Amino acid sequence: MPLLKSWVASANSANHPFPLNNLPYGVFSTGEDEPRCGVAIGDMILDMAAAEAEGLVALTEYPLFDVPYWNDLMEEGPAVWAALRERLSALLAKGSKEQEAVEPLLVPMAEATLHMPLVVSEYTDFYAGRQHAQNMGAILRGSPDLPANWLHIPIGYNGRASSVVVSGTPIHRPNGQTKAPDAEMPSFGPSKRLDIELEMGAIVGTGSEFGQPITVDEADAMIFGYVLLNDWSARDIQGWEYQPLGPFQGKAFGTSISPWIVTAAALEPFRAPTPPREKKLLPYLSGSKEGLYDIELEVLMQPEGADSASVIARTNYSRMYYSAAEQLCHHAIGGCAMNAGDLLGSGTISGPERSEFGSLMELSWAGREPFTLETGETRGFIEDGDTLTLRGNARGDGYTIGFGDCVGQILPAKAWG
Amino acid sequence: MPLLKSWVASANSANHPFPLNNLPYGVFSTGEDEPRCGVAIGDMILDMAAAEAEGLVALTEYPLFDVPYWNDLMEEGPAVWAALRERLSALLAKGSKEQEAVEPLLVPMAEATLHMPLVVSEYTDFYAGRQHAQNMGAILRGSPDLPANWLHIPIGYNGRASSVVVSGTPIHRPNGQTKAPDAEMPSFGPSKRLDIELEMGAIVGTGSEFGQPITVDEADAMIFGYVLLNDWSARDIQGWEYQPLGPFQGKAFGTSISPWIVTAAALEPFRAPTPPREKKLLPYLSGSKEGLYDIELEVLMQPEGADSASVIARTNYSRMYYSAAEQLCHHAIGGCAMNAGDLLGSGTISGPERSEFGSLMELSWAGREPFTLETGETRGFIEDGDTLTLRGNARGDGYTIGFGDCVGQILPAKAWG
Structure with missing residues (x-):
């Protein structure tokens, strides 16, 4: 599989850890905000709570991402995991028709504090x-x-x-x-x-x-x-x-x-x-x-x-x-x-x-x-x-x-x- | 300490495991009800969710007992633990003025299903x-x-x-x-x-x-x-x-x-x-x-x-x-x-x-x-x-x-x- 191109320019380097091929899951906050789910893309974090609130990601009838852990998504099982990955790939791909809607929901990673990405059960x-x-x-x-x-x-x-x-x-x-x-x-x-x-x-x-x-x-x-x-x-x-x-x-x-x-x-x-x-x-x-x-x-x-x-x-x-x-x-x-x-x-x-x-x-x-x-x-x-x-x-x-x-x-x- | 007398007659036997001196904490359900907190007294269980709803137990500004675990009470700390024990002892003691209010909230243990009394963290x-x-x-x-x-x-x-x-x-x-x-x-x-x-x-x-x-x-x-x-x-x-x-x-x-x-x-x-x-x-x-x-x-x-x-x-x-x-x-x-x-x-x-x-x-x-x-x-x-x-x-x-x-x-x- 080659590098998948994103409209987030920093994600398109061969050595950057967070290209469109990756899309890893974390929990972040900025300033006094509450920690919430985010996805790394290049030097940016997609605010998943905001994306969900804007209706850009709607996998379930209840919210999954305005929480400081990814456990709720885990509980949904592999079909929903795959659906999310497909949706994120589409939203962030070069040429996405939704770039304009998604762009304001990106937070510079340099300005974010990263937290535990999950509640460890055992x-x-x-x-x-x-x-x-x-x-x-x-x-x-x-x-x-x-x-x-x-x-x-x-x-x-x-x-x-x-x-x-x-x-x-x-x-x-x-x-x-x-x-x-x-x-x-x-x-x-x-x-x-x-x-x-x-x-x-x-x-x-x-x-x-x-x-x-x-x-x-x-x-x-x-x-x-x-x-x-x-x-x-x-x-x-x-x-x-x-x-x-x-x-x-x-x-x-x-x-x-x-x-x-x-x-x-x-x-x-x-x-x-x-x-x-x-x-x-x-x-x-x-x-x-x-x-x-x-x-x-x-x-x-x-x-x-x-x-x-x-x-x-x-x-x-x-x-x-x-x-x-x-x-x-x-x-x-x-x-x-x-x-x-x-x-x-x-x-x-x-x-x-x-x-x-x-x-x-x-x-x-x-x-x-x-x-x-x-x-x-x-x-x-x-x-x-x-x-x-x-x-x-x-x-x-x-x-x-x-x-x-x-x-x-x-x-x-x-x-x- | 001698046996403390309760108006729940079955609790007043020298060999009964659940006298007023004990007041142990469990989680129970009857029929199709949701499991909730209960306290054993003699052959009965005091429905703590009901007691809380009736205003008979009010330790905090938020409810503690309409859940299938005692962890919420644990989190409150020793002062609230002591206050609850004192309150329960008063409610269930022989001569309690609140007997009439509490009596309808007792469930026969023989009719109850008992569940895990806590969420085990580790x-x-x-x-x-x-x-x-x-x-x-x-x-x-x-x-x-x-x-x-x-x-x-x-x-x-x-x-x-x-x-x-x-x-x-x-x-x-x-x-x-x-x-x-x-x-x-x-x-x-x-x-x-x-x-x-x-x-x-x-x-x-x-x-x-x-x-x-x-x-x-x-x-x-x-x-x-x-x-x-x-x-x-x-x-x-x-x-x-x-x-x-x-x-x-x-x-x-x-x-x-x-x-x-x-x-x-x-x-x-x-x-x-x-x-x-x-x-x-x-x-x-x-x-x-x-x-x-x-x-x-x-x-x-x-x-x-x-x-x-x-x-x-x-x-x-x-x-x-x-x-x-x-x-x-x-x-x-x-x-x-x-x-x-x-x-x-x-x-x-x-x-x-x-x-x-x-x-x-x-x-x-x-x-x-x-x-x-x-x-x-x-x-x-x-x-x-x-x-x-x-x-x-x-x-x-x-x-x-x-x-x-x-x-x-x-x-x-x-x-x-």
Whole structure:
């Protein structure tokens, strides 16, 4: 598919993240206005509440967009999702007869504040990057062997929806309980091994019934879209707490997502296969579609006061072993109800080369081999004031599909006790 | 405190679970009516939507009770919780001048259907029963030694709110992935080791801010009330999936709660201390109040077609090592926001004697030592058609505080594949 031309001139560049091919969904406000739904097109945001009020978008008999979340649209299901995309494509296409009516409803993105694009119903984080799992095994247990279940189950754990925040939200270094290997007793204080995890987040749009399992193909059709996701991690808190019940407070102080939800429809041209299966998966985990996407990913780090950010990792979402559809199928296989707004983190995305590792734990090999930024500073883990940015782009034939940066700055821990 | 007398005669028995001292909160409907808030008094339910419409209860300028959940009241905070309890106590007390106005608003409980009493925001399950943790260690790892962190952290994991259902909801035996120890490959099918976990659930009423830790005393004041909670568990699914990320699908097919939320205020006379600390807790986990409650608990099992249920375990909530307030404090210590409607499972409650064990895994020692029901049948784990009931009572001076039974029947697994 080539670049689709829009009458919004800034959308027609091969490198702009928000061409007509994309049309990602966010929530914005300007000045004192209430946050509401918007669609990114070039450097502008189409005010969806206004477009609906003007009668330019009328998918249902009740309003969907004068709210600070896209969950209402999700609940309408795939036919309405497709109808909206078709309508927006027509309204914003070069030569649209409605340009004159739509133009006054565009808000410059530079003047807008972006908010959480959805209400996260529940948040689940998976562990589907093979290189990451092998690296963590090598670092923590001295062996790159995968957990026994890893090649059979897209293993995951339930995270905390209340900790998910939009890009730009500062994150305080968490206080927590840790224990040094040689210490007799644990201690309490700010995490000393603060990390990121480079992930994609899949957003469930159509729910499933309690007690009713789903297939991988059904799961694929239930996915509304994707965001970039930074699963901030306190490795020292996590290391002390996680046996035998899994990660808890080491992962609960913040999870950042990109401000724009890129729809599954926009990503369709970028489908990519999961890698060959070393062990044959059980039949319930088989689907008919390629479940990953070819999305280039970057991690950037910028110390406080530095002039520019350094790229510290580059990899691709298609490096994963399990797809979001496989994860969602497994999530519901015992009868767990899935709901619109459920967010599924892919797990940390790491490619085979060190430059492709998606966490500082791996990039610095647990701090033992600090890496060097362009400023000359070195890092093992995150220091106070550091800003971490995730960036994602799918590269089409003369166009780019972007997510908007997923940014977070780490602030010092709050005083306690 | 003695029995408080009500003009609702059935509430004045020493053994009735719903005297004036209790006033638990539920959601009910009759016939084709919409579910709405109700308060149990004796054999009756006070229709709170009607009481509000009649002007008998007016705590706020907007209605709180014509909805199928108590979350709106929770959001109002402790002062309004106390005002409601005071008002209800006055309306329903023997000699109330408003008896004539209130009487028509009572609905016989026998004619009502009970629904989920709250919208569960997020669900967390803890592991705070020492005897249970020791039993599980002995059964699964051959040693009753506690995990290294257990005496220092009220460890827990995030569960799945969408799996929480009200008492009476049937639960299908889940399908899932399991692997026998001697099998080369995993297999898929109905769980063969289906279990219960006897727990109490604490309901968060007042939230905490993202990034803002809380103290144990603040956490104690944030708790709105308690329910009985059966954390149904598929031990074979759990055993294969849980390393290294913790329980997931083995716990996601259903969690049953009692239909009535007993308020923290009603339980106040039954406060009980946590046991002496074997290891001194870190200062952030210390509070000034006794955090457990003296609540007698029973588990009953009834095979399909049997005339009666057999009591298979009897224990007490005060057997726990950590309180809900300690758990809630730890949950928020890194900055995780807590919200009204969050549900915290206590962890399985097991006393020191075998007759006090709160799961079949422990009662049958992983199925190796089946126990015998009054019908003469034996059980290792749950069979299709079995009904499991949790019952809880706090015994006061001439009165009882009950929760309503927490009941669930296991139906056969759904066909799949």
